[in-house]
Amino acid sequence: MSQPGRSPNVVIMYADDLGFGDVGCYGAGSIPTPNIDRLAAGGVRFQQGFATAATCTPSRYSLLTGSYPWRNPRAAILAGDAPLIIAPETATLPGMFRRAGYRTGVVGKWHLGLGDGALDWNRPVGRGPNESGFDSSYIMAATNDRVPCVYLQDGRVVGLDAADPIEVVYGRDALFPGELTGRLNPELLTVKYSHGHDGTIVNGVSRIGHMRGGRAALWNDETMAEVFAERAVGFVEESAGAPFFLYYAFHQPHVPRLPGPRFKGATPHGARGDVIVEMDWCVGRMLDALDRLGLAEDTIVIFSSDNGPVLDDGYEDRAEELKGSHRAAGPLRGGKYSLFDGGTRVPLVLRWPGTVEPGESEALVSQLDFHASFAALTGQQLEPGEAPDSMDVLDALLGRSGRGREELVLEGVQGKTVLRRREWVYIPSHAGAAVSPTTNTELGNSPEPQLYDLSMDVGQIRNLAAERPEVVGEMSARLREVLASPRTRPTS
Numbered sequence: 001m002s003q004p005g006r007s008p009n010v011v012i013m014y015a016d017d018l019g020f021g022d023v024g025c026y027g028a029g030s031i032p033t034p035n036i037d038r039l040a041a042g043g044v045r046f047q048q049g050f051a052t053a054a055t056c057t058p059s060r061y062s063l064l065t066g067s068y069p070w071r072n073p074r075a076a077i078l079a080g081d082a083p084l085i086i087a088p089e090t091a092t093l094p095g096m097f098r099r100a101g102y103r104t105g106v107v108g109k110w111h112l113g114l115g116d117g118a119l120d121w122n123r124p125v126g127r128g129p130n131e132s133g134f135d136s137s138y139i140m141a142a143t144n145d146r147v148p149c150v151y152l153q154d155g156r157v158v159g160l161d162a163a164d165p166i167e168v169v170y171g172r173d174a175l176f177p178g179e180l181t182g183r184l185n186p187e188l189l190t191v192k193y194s195h196g197h198d199g200t201i202v203n204g205v206s207r208i209g210h211m212r213g214g215r216a217a218l219w220n221d222e223t224m225a226e227v228f229a230e231r232a233v234g235f236v237e238e239s240a241g242a243p244f245f246l247y248y249a250f251h252q253p254h255v256p257r258l259p260g261p262r263f264k265g266a267t268p269h270g271a272r273g274d275v276i277v278e279m280d281w282c283v284g285r286m287l288d289a290l291d292r293l294g295l296a297e298d299t300i301v302i303f304s305s306d307n308g309p310v311l312d313d314g315y316e317d318r319a320e321e322l323k324g325s326h327r328a329a330g331p332l333r334g335g336k337y338s339l340f341d342g343g344t345r346v347p348l349v350l351r352w353p354g355t356v357e358p359g360e361s362e363a364l365v366s367q368l369d370f371h372a373s374f375a376a377l378t379g380q381q382l383e384p385g386e387a388p389d390s391m392d393v394l395d396a397l398l399g400r401s402g403r404g405r406e407e408l409v410l411e412g413v414q415g416k417t418v419l420r421r422r423e424w425v426y427i428p429s430h431a432g433a434a435v436s437p438t439t440n441t442e443l444g445n446s447p448e449p450q451l452y453d454l455s456m457d458v459g460q461i462r463n464l465a466a467e468r469p470e471v472v473g474e475m476s477a478r479l480r481e482v483l484a485s486p487r488t489r490p491t492s
C-alpha cells in the first residue's frame with residue numbers, strides 16, 4: 001500500500017561535465033561558487049554521489065528513466081538530429097511526478113533525441129520532452145557544440161522565420177553548398193577547434209554537424225545562461241501554488257565555453273573556470289527566486305553533474321594551460337569518458353530547509369535512485385517495470401541515514417562497465433587506449449582486471465587484483481549477473 005505522501009517542489013539543477021573538485025564546497029579554491037556553496041551549507045553534501053555514466057546521454061537517460069544506460073543500446077552520445085531514445089511506453093521521472101499531481105518542466109540541455117528520425121526542424125519536431133512526461137520544455141536539442149544551434153519550446157524552434165527554413169545534416173562530408181565550416185574557413189573562427197568540431201560555423205565557433213538556414217533563430221552562446229535562467233525562474237513563478245518538478249540542465253562547463261561578458265576573467269583558469277562561475281550565478285538566480293516567492297522551505301533543490309570533467313574536449317580554450325593547481329576531479333582519477341571514479345563521481349547536494357539537517361554524507365547514492373526515492377516520498381507505488389534499477393534511498397538522500405546502496409554499476413563509454421560494491425571497485429579487462437589521445441583523460445582501459453579499495457585508496461592508484469583474486473572472482477561473477485538481469489531493484 002502507498003504511504004501518505006508529501007509533495008514538496010523538486011528542482012534538479014544539472015551541470016554538464018562538472019567535476020568532483022570543480023566547485024568551492026568540494027574543494028575548488030580558485031573558482032568562486034558562492035551560490036552552490038550556500039546551497040551545500042544548507043543541505044547534505046554527498047561524498048559518494050554518482051551519475052550512471054561518464055558521458056551525457058547515458059547519464060541523463062538514467063536520471064529520467066531509473067534504468068541503467070547499458071539496457072538501451074541507443075543510450076550513447078547522440079548526434080544533434082538523433083531520434084528520441086526514451087521509448088513511448090517508458091515510465092519517466094517527470095511522469096512519476098505528474099502522477100503525483102505535479103506540474104513538470106525542463107529547461108536547458110536535452111540530448112536524448114527528438115522525433116522518430118528524418119526530422120523536419122520547420123515543423124513541430126515530434127516526440128521529445130513533452131512526450132516523455134514534461135508539461136513544458138525550453139531546450140537545446142543536443143549540446144552547445146552540436147547543430148542545430150537553436151532553442152526549442154514545446155517542440156518548435158523558437159524565433160524561426162518561415163522564409164529561411166532550417167536544414168540539418170550529420171556526417172563529416174555532408175557539406176551544404178557554400179556552407180562556411182571550421183575545416184574550410186578556419187580564418188573565420190574566434191575560437192579554434194583542437195579535435196572534431198570542424199562543421200558549420202555559428203557565432204565564430206565551428207560545431208559538430210552541418211546546418212543552414214534558420215538565421216533568425218540562432219542562439220547567442222554568450223546569453224544562453226541568461227535565456228535558460230529566465231525560463232527556469234519563469235517556470236517556478238508560473239507554477240507557484242501547485243507542486244512542481246523542474247529539471248534545469250545547464251550547458252556549462254561543456255565546450256564551447258563562451259561566458260557572458262561579465263564573467264570573463266572571473267577566474268585565473270580562462271573560459272572553463274569562468275563558465276563555472278556563470279553557472280553558479282544561474283544557481284543563485286534560482287535560489288533567489290525560491291526565496292522571493294517564499295518557496296524555499298517547500299522545495300527540495302538538488303545540484304549535480306552528468307559526468308566528470310574534461311579540459312580539452314575539442315576547442316583551444318587554454319583550459320589545460322591555465323589549470324594551475326586546480327584539480328577538476330579533486331582527488332579522483334580520470335574524468336569524463338573514464339572508467340575510474342573521476343568519470344562518474346560528481347558533486348551532489350540536496351537541500352530542503354527545515355526538513356533536512358545540513359551535513360555531509362558518505363552514503364553511496366546514484367542519480368538513478370531519484371525516481372524510486374521520490375516516488376516513496378510522494379507516496380506512490382511504482383508500476384511493474386517502472387524504473388527497474390532505481391532504489392529507494394530516500395533516507396540517505398534526506399541525510400537521515402548514512403546507508404545508501406551496497407552496489408552500483410558504472411559505465412565509462414560504449415557500454416563498458418565497472419562494479420562498485422561497498423569499498424571495492426572492480427574494473428574488468430576492457431580493450432582500448434589507456435589514455436585518450438585527444439582529451440588526455442585516463443580512460444581506465446587495461447588488458448588486466450583492476451581492483452581498488454576506496455576506503456584507503458580514493459585515487460585508485462594501487463591495483464589489488466593480483467593480491468585479492470577471490471574478490472575479483474566474486475565481483476566479476478556479480479557484474480555478469482547484474483548485466484544479465486532485467487531489473488536490479490528488488491520487487492518487494
Ligand code: NG6
Pocket residue numbers: 016017055056057077111143145195196197208254255307313314
Ligand atoms: C564528443 C565530442 C565532445 C563532446 C562529447 C559529448 C568530438 C571530437 N568530441 O564526441 O566535444 O561533445 O562528444 O559530450 O566531437 S557530452 O557531455 O554531451 O556527453
Ligand code: CA
Pocket residue numbers: 016017055056254306307
Ligand atoms: Ca556531459
